[in-house]
Amino acid sequence: xxxxxxxxxxxxxxxxxxxxxxxxxxxxxxxxxxxxxxxxxxxxxxxxxxxxxxxxxxxxxxxxxxxxxxxxxxxxxxxxxxxxxxxxxxxxxxxxxxxxxxxxxxxxxxxxxxxxxxxxxxxxxxxxxxxxxxxxxxxxxxxxxxxxxxxxxxxxxxxxxxxxxxxxxxxxxxxxxxxxxxxxxxxxxxxxxxxxxxxxxxxxxxxxxxxxxxxxxxxxxxxxxxxxxxxxxxxxxxxxxxxxxxxxxxxxxxxxxxxxxxxxxxxxxxxxxxxxxxxxxxxxxxxxxxxxxxxxxxxxxxxxxxxxxxxxxxxxxxxxxxxxxxxxxxxxxxxxxxxxxxxxxxxxxxxxxxxxxxxxxxxxxxxxxxxxxxxxxxxxxxxxxxxxxxxxxxxxxxxxxxxxxxxxxxxxxxxxxxxxxxxxxxxxxxxxxxxxxxxxxxxxxxxxxxxxxxxxxxxxxxxxxxxxxxxxxxxxxxxxxxxxxxxxxxxxxxxxxxxxxxxxxxxxxxxxxxxxxxxxxxxxxxxxxxxxxxxxxxxxxxxxxxxxxxxxxxxxxxxxxxxxxxxxxxxxxxxxxxxxxxxxxxxxxxxxxxxxxxxxxx
Numbered sequence: 001x002x003x004x005x006x007x008x009x010x011x012x013x014x015x016x017x018x019x020x021x022x023x024x025x026x027x028x029x030x031x032x033x034x035x036x037x038x039x040x041x042x043x044x045x046x047x048x049x050x051x052x053x054x055x056x057x058x059x060x061x062x063x064x065x066x067x068x069x070x071x072x073x074x075x076x077x078x079x080x081x082x083x084x085x086x087x088x089x090x091x092x093x094x095x096x097x098x099x100x101x102x103x104x105x106x107x108x109x110x111x112x113x114x115x116x117x118x119x120x121x122x123x124x125x126x127x128x129x130x131x132x133x134x135x136x137x138x139x140x141x142x143x144x145x146x147x148x149x150x151x152x153x154x155x156x157x158x159x160x161x162x163x164x165x166x167x168x169x170x171x172x173x174x175x176x177x178x179x180x181x182x183x184x185x186x187x188x189x190x191x192x193x194x195x196x197x198x199x200x201x202x203x204x205x206x207x208x209x210x211x212x213x214x215x216x217x218x219x220x221x222x223x224x225x226x227x228x229x230x231x232x233x234x235x236x237x238x239x240x241x242x243x244x245x246x247x248x249x250x251x252x253x254x255x256x257x258x259x260x261x262x263x264x265x266x267x268x269x270x271x272x273x274x275x276x277x278x279x280x281x282x283x284x285x286x287x288x289x290x291x292x293x294x295x296x297x298x299x300x301x302x303x304x305x306x307x308x309x310x311x312x313x314x315x316x317x318x319x320x321x322x323x324x325x326x327x328x329x330x331x332x333x334x335x336x337x338x339x340x341x342x343x344x345x346x347x348x349x350x351x352x353x354x355x356x357x358x359x360x361x362x363x364x365x366x367x368x369x370x371x372x373x374x375x376x377x378x379x380x381x382x383x384x385x386x387x388x389x390x391x392x393x394x395x396x397x398x399x400x401x402x403x404x405x406x407x408x409x410x411x412x413x414x415x416x417x418x419x420x421x422x423x424x425x426x427x428x429x430x431x432x433x434x435x436x437x438x439x440x441x442x443x444x445x446x447x448x449x450x451x452x453x454x455x456x457x458x459x460x461x462x463x464x465x466x467x468x469x470x471x472x473x474x475x476x477x478x479x480x481x482x483x484x485x486x487x488x489x490x491x492x493x494x495x496x497x498x499x500x501x502x503x504x505x506x507x508x509x510x511x512x513x514x515x516x517x518x519x520x521x522x523x524x525x526x527x528x529x530x531x532x533x534x535x536x537x538x539x540x541x542x543x544x545x546x547x548x549x550x551x552x553x554x555x556x557x558x559x560x561x562x563x564x565x566x567x568x569x570x571x572x573x574x575x576x577x578x579x580x581x582x583x584x585x586x587x588x589x590x591x592x593x594x595x596x597x598x599x600x601x602x
Contacts (some may be wrong), residue, residue, distance in 0.1 A: 017100065018092060019092045022496075023089050026092070034239050034243055035581075037590065039243050039590070045493045047151060047248060048250045050562040051270045053254070056225070056469055058203035058205065062200070064139070064241065066203040075214035076214060077211065078388075079092060080177070081179065081183065085589075086583060088493045091175060094235070095113060096111060098111045107171060108177055112159040114326075116235070119211045119230060122184065122504070126155035126161040130154065130155050131183075145513060183208075184209060200219065207219070226251065226255050231378065243590055245498075246590075251270075253270060266287055272570045272571075276444065286299060293466070294572055295570065298311070303313055304566070306583045308356035311560055312560040314486070314558075315485055316517065317483075325554060326413070328556070333406070335394075336451065336562075337393075337396065339398050349563050350562065351559065353392070356544065356545075361493065363549040367546065370542035371545050372387075376525065378526050385553055390403070413425060420459070425459055436483035437460075437464045438463055438483070439468065445486045449463075463484075486560070495544050499531055503515055503522070503556075507518070570602065
């Protein structure tokens, strides 16, 4: 629910407000001085060295092509609003000092801060906002879909911009418009040092001016990029920025191999490591820097308190091979998570059974109450098991349980039109082998995929595991050139319009959407609309659980596993607020460089 009550029905009469929240009311009043979780006296200075896996070839943040350098949006470019890290789905003014919208959420108006400036000294104007929105939806198909219900943006004067929507009742629209990155029109429509006109529709490695707390100092395409703090940053004293952006310089170094990247961290070539491999976390931190206390390790649950997730093997339903539910269920029966957890995961993980795993929006038990009422509206479009069975992942672990699941998988495949011939699983009618490629973004998941492939081979199924470098992976996924990938979706406590992009039929055939599976399900479409247009929190929760239940019942993904903790390691040269924000580790935004600690390391 968006905060506050409005006495008026038009945007012109609606009250200006400093914040918006999709759950309850904002924590901080209009006159707040800083967020509670920051150190308002945090020292400024020092350098932070970070890493990225992959490469980059562009400094243009809105293109659907190329790989943009990490940090462009956030460090260099800003948005109209910014989120607090101790609340859920709540935004406060950044470039905008206030927003207003009518009772029916049919439009929203933003008023820019009078002192907002680009790094070249030019003011940030409503015209910049309108131009940024127009170019974003013109150039980027994914963003065009995300903002599909925004029919237009209009500058009312130099500091005021209004966005209109194509239908009323979508409470999230004012919120997501606040996430719009704003770019300087005068620079992008100008010329470079050689007199050549710039083109926002093309990649560029010319450092752009932004309005944010950092500017690009140096870079080497595909290798490194360094941001330096803007001393005269216009927004440094805003309540949302006090205690933040404390490092003088932040450098990202890019690595193409994750193991090489970790060795570089051990050698002190960069400062912070977010661990994504259970075995490495359990066995690879016995080197001197850890033993001597120079590197600290922690498990922090903060980022997961408001984030649900589903991750796993995603079959491409655009391929006839995966269009039968029984085939997808058979693949899930074969996946032996329990053995993997015991042998290579050091029991660090838990199996995922929901698209909203870990948060209160996941399905629970059999449907009842409001959720059941919502599901009844699509009863003719969903399997009966949605109403009669709780979703359950198969339990393996080797031995009898695994053998039984393999037999059940074989039975399902036979019912779906396959049979074994000379040790190979083939289509009964065409004789075509059951063969497909699992496309991976680098080799990290190979240790999970290869045992899966070996078990599938016992049934005569040929799953070829292919790891490619990040840019090739991204291009193939964007163009739907894959049979199966390993990926996932993060979910918030306030799901909304992004669900159309995740699972909606319209997104299935749209290049670069996040409907990786190619789901085209009228029941799912209907339930997404119930989520987006929920009239209150109770209905939102019920509709989300109904959506989750239908997605899981159709086995659109073979779920894998997750850990509900962020495993971090870092060289002990930083200070940070205590406690950390409720829903984030706050890194690097509210951490700072501790010169005394750094001196001891040297």
